[in-house]
Amino acid sequence: MDSISAINSQEQQAIEELVKRVRLGDTQALGALYDRYAGRVYAFLLRAVQRELAEELLQDVFVALWQKVYLYDPQRGSFNAWFFTLVRHRLYDALPKYQKHQSEDLLSVPGVVESVAELAGDRSDLEDQVLRLFRDEELRRAVNHLPPDQRQTIMMTYFGGLSHRELAEKLNLPVSTIKGRARLGLQRLRQLLPEQS
Amino acid sequence: MNCDEVAGLEENYLLGDLKGEEMREFERHLKACLICAKRLSGYQEVLGLMFGAIKPVAPAPHVRNAVLERVDDLPQSPVVTLERRRPSKNTWSGWGRVLSPVAAMLVVGLTVATVFLSFQLQQVKTEQAQMQQVLDLTSSPGSWIWPLTQPDVPFDATAPRARMYARPDSSLYLLTATQLQPPPEGQVYRAWYIMNATVDYLGDVQPDQKGNAFLQVPTTGHQAAYITGCFITKEKAGSPPDQPTGPKFLAWKKN
Ligand SMILES: [Zn+2]
Numbered sequence: 001m002d003s004i005s006a007i008n009s010q011e012q013q014a015i016e017e018l019v020k021r022v023r024l025g026d027t028q029a030l031g032a033l034y035d036r037y038a039g040r041v042y043a044f045l046l047r048a049v050q051r052e053l054a055e056e057l058l059q060d061v062f063v064a065l066w067q068k069v070y071l072y073d074p075q076r077g078s079f080n081a082w083f084f085t086l087v088r089h090r091l092y093d094a095l096p097k098y099q100k101h102q103s104e105d106l107l108s109v110p111g112v113v114e115s116v117a118e119l120a121g122d123r124s125d126l127e128d129q130v131l132r133l134f135r136d137e138e139l140r141r142a143v144n145h146l147p148p149d150q151r152q153t154i155m156m157t158y159f160g161g162l163s164h165r166e167l168a169e170k171l172n173l174p175v176s177t178i179k180g181r182a183r184l185g186l187q188r189l190r191q192l193l194p195e196q197s
Numbered sequence: 198m199n200c201d202e203v204a205g206l207e208e209n210y211l212l213g214d215l216k217g218e219e220m221r222e223f224e225r226h227l228k229a230c231l232i233c234a235k236r237l238s239g240y241q242e243v244l245g246l247m248f249g250a251i252k253p254v255a256p257a258p259h260v261r262n263a264v265l266e267r268v269d270d271l272p273q274s275p276v277v278t279l280e281r282r283r284p285s286k287n288t289w290s291g292w293g294r295v296l297s298p299v300a301a302m303l304v305v306g307l308t309v310a311t312v313f314l315s316f317q318l319q320q321v322k323t324e325q326a327q328m329q330q331v332l333d334l335t336s337s338p339g340s341w342i343w344p345l346t347q348p349d350v351p352f353d354a355t356a357p358r359a360r361m362y363a364r365p366d367s368s369l370y371l372l373t374a375t376q377l378q379p380p381p382e383g384q385v386y387r388a389w390y391i392m393n394a395t396v397d398y399l400g401d402v403q404p405d406q407k408g409n410a411f412l413q414v415p416t417t418g419h420q421a422a423y424i425t426g427c428f429i430t431k432e433k434a435g436s437p438p439d440q441p442t443g444p445k446f447l448a449w450k451k452n
Pocket of ligand 1: 199226437438
């Protein structure tokens with residue numbers, strides 16, 4: 001029942017319907033989208049920043065959704081894909097400001113601590129981390145099938161709040177290597193994950 | 198930005214750490230280039246799937262209220278219609294009788310100019326400040342207005358034409374077109390400008406059902422003074438917007 005391939009078309013349709021209403025200025029529809037997505041956005045943000053900022057960013061994300069929803073084009077992809085891009089852009093917009101205000105090292109950022117433990121070679125830590133972030137069995141399996149360097153890159157950048165440069169510095173590798181791993185990882189996941197309708 | 202440059206930056210875009218002009222150029226390329234757009238949307242779908250499978254963590258209830266409060270009187274992207282009625286056929290012939298041919302030509306010219314202004318700002322991708330710039334650009338006497346016409350075709354009031362609006366201090370270029378037929382099957386109208394002897398891609402020009410098109414292009418360089426020409430070509434839909442390949446369909450050149 002937990003399969004991501006089972007995101008049923010009815011749910012997709014309901015979301016598209018809500019998106020249409022948000023485009024027309026319907027705040028209730030925005031509330032309904034918030035109810036569907038806020039928990040995931042919040043969980044994602046909490047991996048990269050602390051709670052106070054995560055709450056602030058969560059607000060910003062939905063305000064940005066309200067303002068930018070007209071840019072979403074269903075012909076060009078799913079709402080999930082579009083919206084999650086917006087969430088990431090929002091997070092990485094805010095991160096530099098946030099890090100300037102933080103006296104602690106990047107390592108104090110919650111999502112990063114676990115990732116760095118993984119760097120020390122403890123594979124099960126990363127697997128735990130993946131298991132903890134995602135609820136879907138199929139997806140967890142797919143992620144675990146990735147070569148360790150690709151999995152690490154995807155987890156620490158797309159889901160851990162690090163930039164390519166930051167991860168490159170931590171691993172003492174060229175940025176281009178990190179970007180290459182990110183690309184290969186996504187390509188591989190694309191093959192491993194079921195096609196979305 | 199060409200396809201190679203886009204490919205080199207796509208991880209940054211996906212991550213969310215592309216900024217400013219680079220981001221705008223990247224997105225402009227994506228809008229026009231099906232190949233890059235498709236490749237990128239494949240990655241976005243993977244990340245979207247992963248996002249969909251994240252275990253939710255319930256945020257504090259006050260966040261939801263704060264969101265709804267903030268958007269309550271917050272305007273969404275403006276959908277503005279600036280339209281003026283086209284004079285009817287009767288008006289034309291009536292005026293033709295009373296006015297001398299020269300004056301009639303003047304009226305025709307002025308009316309065409311008015312028709313230029315009749316375009317729809319559909320889904321203008323901007324917040325209010327940008328909207329203000331659009332209005333400034335189209336209404337301020339300090340704006341440059343460059344007419345794009347069909348090369349080597351005598352004046353014809355019903356022919357397609359376009360205008361580019363720019364200002365030395367503006368962070369926006371605007372291109373409007375009118376009386377534009379839909380492009381041939383599988384083709385798009387693509388606008389370009391010439392600066393420092395190189396040709397750059399401005400954007401795709403998509404006429405609506407009435408043949409009007411509106412293209413708004415953000416810019417940061419304040420380099421409009423160096424533009425020496427702009428033109429529209431017909432190109433294969435979805436092809437990378439690297440260089441114009443078709444002949445100039447509408448063009449303007451600085452004297
Ligand atoms: Zn391309």
